[in-house]
Amino acid sequence: MTRKQKRLAVIAGGMSFIVAAVLLIMFAFGQSVAYFYVPGDLATANLQPGTRIRLGGLVQTGSWVQGAGKTSTFEVTDTISTVKVTYTGILPDLFREGQGVVAEGSFVAGDPVFVADTVLAKHDETYMPKDVADRLKAQGVEMGGKEVVK
Amino acid sequence: MIVETGHYALVLALAVALLSSVLPVIGARRNDAGMMAFASTASVALFGLVLLSFSALTWAYEASDFSVKNVWENSHSAMPAIFRFSAVWGNHEGSMMLWLLILTFFSLLVAVFGRNLPESLKANTLAVQAWMAVAFILFILLTSNPFLRLDVVPAEGQDLNPILQDVGLAIHPPLLYLGYVGFSVSFSFAIAALIDGRLDAAWARWVRPWTLAAWTFLTAGIAMGSYWAYYELGWGGWWFWDPVENASLMPWLAGTALLHSAIVMEKREALKIWTVLLAIIAFSLSLLGTFLVRSGVLTSVHSFATDPSRGVFILGILTLFIGGAFTLFAIRAPALKSGGLFAPISREGALVLNNLVLTVSMASVLIGTLYPLVLETLTGNKISVGAPFFNLTFGLLMVPLLIATPFGPMLAWKRGDLLGAFQRLYVAAGLALVAGLVFFYLDEGGPILAVLGLAAGFYLIFGAIADLWYRSGFGKAATGIAWKRLIGLPRSAFGTALGHAGLGITVLGVIAVSTFQTEHVTEMKPGETADAGGYHLVFDGMNSMKGPNFTEQRAHFSISRDGQKVREVWSSKRLYTARRMPTTEAGIATFGASQLYVALGDPMADGGIVVRIWWKPSVLFIWFGALFMMAGGVISLTDRRLRVGAPARRAKKMPTPALEAAE
Amino acid sequence: MLFWIIIAVLTALVAALLLAPLMRAPKVVEEETSGEAEVYKDQLKEIDRDLAGGLINAQEAENARAEIGRRLIAVSAQSARSTAAGQTLAHRIAQVLVIALIPAVGLGAYLYLGSPGNPDQPLEARLANPGNNMELLVAKAERYLADNPDDGKGWDILAPIYLRSGRLGDAELAWRNAMRLQGVTAERVIGLGETLVQNNQGIVTEDARAAFQEGARLDPKNPRARFYLALAIEQAGRRDEAKAAFEAFSKESPADAPWQPLLKDHIAANSGDAPPAAPGNPSAADVQAASGMSAGDRQQMIRSMVEGLDAKLKDNPKNFEGWMRLVRSYAMLGEKDKANAALTTSLENFPATGQEGAQLVTLGRDLGLDVEGATK
Helix, strand or coil: CCHHHHHHHHHHHHHHHHHHHHHHHHHHHHHHEEEEECHHHHHHHCCCCCCCEEEEEEECCCCCEECCCCEEEEEEECCCCEEEEEEECCCCCCCCCCCEEEEEEEECCCCCCEEEEEEEECCCCCCCCHHHHHHHHHCCCCCCHHHCCC | CHHHHHHHHHHHHHHHHHHHHHHHHHHHHHCEHHHHHHHHHHHHHHHHHHHHHHHHHHHHHHCCCCCEHHHHHHCCCCCCHHHHHHHHHCCHHHHHHHHHHHHHHHHHHHHHHCCCCCHHHHHHHHHHHHHHHHHHHHHHHHHCCCCCECCCCCCCCCCCCHHHCCHHHHHHHHHHHHHHHHHHHHHHHHHHHHHHCCCCHHHHHHHHHHHHHHHHHHHHHHHHHHHHHHHHCCCCCCCCCCHHHHHHHHHHHHHHHHHHHHHHHHHHCCCHHHHHHHHHHHHHHHHHHHHHHHHCCCCCCCCCCCCHHHHHHHHHHHHHHHHHHHHHHHHHHHHCCCCCCCCCCCHHHHHHHHHHHHHHHHHHHHHHHHHHHHHHHHHCCCEEECHHHHHHHHHHHHHHHHHHCCCHHHCCCCCCCHHHHHHHHHHHHHHHHHHHHHHHHHCCCCCCHHHHHHHHHHHHHHHHHHHHHHHCCECCECHHHHHHHHHHCCHHHHHHHHHHHHHHHHHHHHHHHHHHCEEEEEEECCCCEEEECCEEEEEEEEEEEECCCEEEEEEEEEEEECCEEEEEEEEEEEEECCCCEEEEECEEEEECCEEEEEEEEEECCCCCEEEEEEEECCCCHHHHHHHHHHHHHHHHHCCHHHHCCCCCCCCCCCCCHHHHHHC | CHHHHHHHHHHHHHHHHHHHHHHCCCCECCCCCHHHHHHHHHHHHHHHHHHHCCCCCHHHHHHHHHHHHHHHHHHHHCCCCCCCCCHHHHHHHHHHHHHHHHHHHHHHHHHHHCCCCCCCCCHHHHHHCCCCCHHHHHHHHHHHHHHCCCCHHHHHHHHHHHHHCCCHHHHHHHHHHHHHHHCCCHHHHHHHHHHHHHHCCCCCCHHHHHHHHHHHHHCCCCHHHHHHHHHHHHHCCCHHHHHHHHHHHHHHCCCCCCCHHHHHHHHHHCCCCCCCCCCCCCCHHHHHHHHCCCHHHHHHHHHHHHHHHHHHHHHCCCCHHHHHHHHHHHHHCCCHHHHHHHHHHHHHHCCCCCHHHHHHHHHHHHCCCCHHHHHC
16 A cells, blocks of 8 residues: 555544444434423424423422332422422432422333433532422422522 | 732732733734743732732631622631632632732743743743733622622521532532643644744644643533532432533543644654644633623533623733734734645554544534524524533534544554554454453443443554554563563653543443433332342431531432442432522442442432432543543653653753753 | 731742742853753664664664764753843842732732631531530431430420421421320421411411321310411311301410401401401402412412512511511522522621521521522
């Protein structure tokens, strides 16, 4: 190979790696990006069962039921609509009724119950998941000033 | 008075930084010795003033002076002294002070240890450091001033976020900042060289130790932070692909690339433009990392300090420094002569591959982190890019690097012998595969792909050993001579081997824990038992404890194996009284490099409690690997070659060959 | 004074340090290439070592030497650029800059940003000498109680202080601790009742009523217990009974008792022609209406009552209790701006330096209000 050919080979190799990386990133986005919804969006969202989403809102007061040991059910509300959620595992320390929460998971076909595999609660007294705060604000729900991360 | 003196010292530091950002540049242009020397003197004064200021703030924390608003907001007199100390940087204002302190500390180091740098390079470098100091002091004074006072002095503080009340917090941010800010020196060197228009192989040698030091600190900071999250957050995870973690990983990847490309530049004077670009990128990402978190643009579990009003200022600083650097780069780069030629298969070629993989995987992390932000700004759609994305892209992209790493050190400069390297490595690869199989057999379960992953880890370790083996000529020369040669090898060769082996160890830990870990969530009542990882746990019962500023419910577990009691752990749920905030303190029992991790959930109505038990095989390898990498960094720093015309040599009165020979 | 001396010395020191390099005789630097040359010489030696160690072969070593040699030549070929003229002038300007800028920026910015003369206030020193700062005395007592949680007297002293400063949760705990350790007295149990009432926006809850009943049993003459028991009846909507209770209480009290006007109000309120209820304490009619209302309507009612109080305080701003209630009410309703405004106005009438003002500040802080803005 001449010097020029070598250089071309190096550049071609580098470019093909980058192209492969770009394709990989696009593929991974298609696989694992989760959109954020509040319960009120779900009616119009037309979700396929099994699509991963993040569901945010407040934990409906009085809705938290601890099942046998590991599975809990609770309702997530944006104060207008409500969605029932089941979750198996240990809920975060700061999971409380009436507080903000984000559940990640999907719906199973033919069942209105949201099956979460991850539940995030606000992380300290002054923290509220930003997504939840924004959306609830848009829905006209005001949080006590201190609770919302602006 | 102490507090006010600290405030005044900070203001005075602004004045010094302002002068120091102008005079040395003029001096360098005019070849004026006095004005260039001003840079060093000013760096000393600057550090002294910032240190005074920082000490005053620390004093206020230690003495619980709640007339200082910042102290009142983030401290509590009942906190143990160590946390009152670490609380200084556990909040936004204090952490910016720490950033500034470290920035000026690095300027001081350059001023003191850079005696044999060309005067103009040193003056310009220190001036660029001073520009950053000006920006940061202004930022602190105008938007995040920790010295503001309260007229009505409260009797008690509001306490520090309990999650941050941990020894990990005392160490993690300073290490991380030492890494972030360390890259400012590489950045300043790059800008100074661009201003000066002089960029040669010697520059690369001068910049390398600083990069290496920053990289070592950043490695330590990331590892520390990861371990802290692992045991303190109680989720049993060690890496969450959280924006804050990504923000620290990106400069690390860029810094690793810089470390390697600077070698090429030093040896062959090739990749000049690329190296300068990397130096700019590494620090830009550090700035981004510091500020994305601080501005609250990215909300994550770490954003314990968020205030949008600072956003504009932050954006200004980012635009000024990153934009300015890239503009200067665009103007100057075409004028730089490119250096030596090399074949694709060569040491240079391998290092280019390393750079390619590192920067592309860094880009994938950057895209994954910023894409949700961009999308939300453009379309209003809120999405989250979670761990699966990063695992898939970053994981796959790193594979070529894992394979190629052991080849690099075995190839010659300019034109390498791939076949020869293959011959040297196939033994290592074979051994690695066997080791992977053995490991897999001992810890059966998990996908067969794990064997390949484990083999990759072992291959990196064996490859690093093989490199030293062949360099010293074991097998070729007599053993005695080989030993002598091994000892005589440059320290950086050991640094390389340790760093590469460390990567392998981390890979081992990651693969082992993600494929073989087991998790049980179960409800237990006192007296009940559970099994995990071949160990037998007995839940003995609960009791209540009172800490200095918290109360806790703790559960006691006895761990036995084959009927023998081997360990006991306490796992607890704490309630921090000042903020009424609960936290989980996991109980962790270590067996070799493996751990049993016991976290408590909610108590049930019938007296039981939900318990989550993980068996985490070889999990500590993840951080052992980081320790190896850090050791590699430290050993390379002591390499005598880096001392020539570079830091660690204070008095270089006679740069004569005689002195060199004597070493 | 000492502070200004320290500042002056610090400024002078820094200026002197910075002037030092500029005072030296002006000098042009020879374009310095020795650093670079040294690096390349060292690289040449490294090649010799690698060659000796067998890491590279002779051919490679020769090539590398040639390459480094070229760099060495390039370095030494760089000629010195120099500009000697005007250095003295430049140094003069720089010196003036240092002398002028350091104190100007330092003092100017500090006077703008800092609080000169504001002394340090380490907690230990303040606790050792708390003066009559209620908050500090409380903090001191709290520290003591944290170590000696079974000292009933301490709780006994703290409880009414908590109640007055609006720390109702703490007050309730303190009353209960005091009773647990020191026994139940009328004073304690009635204090608990009052705490509960305050904590429920003036409604006498069942718990509170039980407490007052216990208090009345222990001390039948206690006016507070009697009043609240009557109020409970009024709030339950049994107007005739309430009127009777207030009237009986009024008759048995001395004619010049300070609570007579209050009783008169309530008697009138429970008679046929009710005047508007005193703000804050909802009248029976209000409560009755409220119990049949939806949550939103009830909120509305409370809001209008609070606004009534607000208007009243505008006419008569020297009502400390009224301000406390107003600030708390707005905060409870989530109207932060109004709460802050009320706090600010109240502090204008009761300066933060006074005891009442301090209570307002504490309250504001407990409620998470912008105390800093309000005290300015």
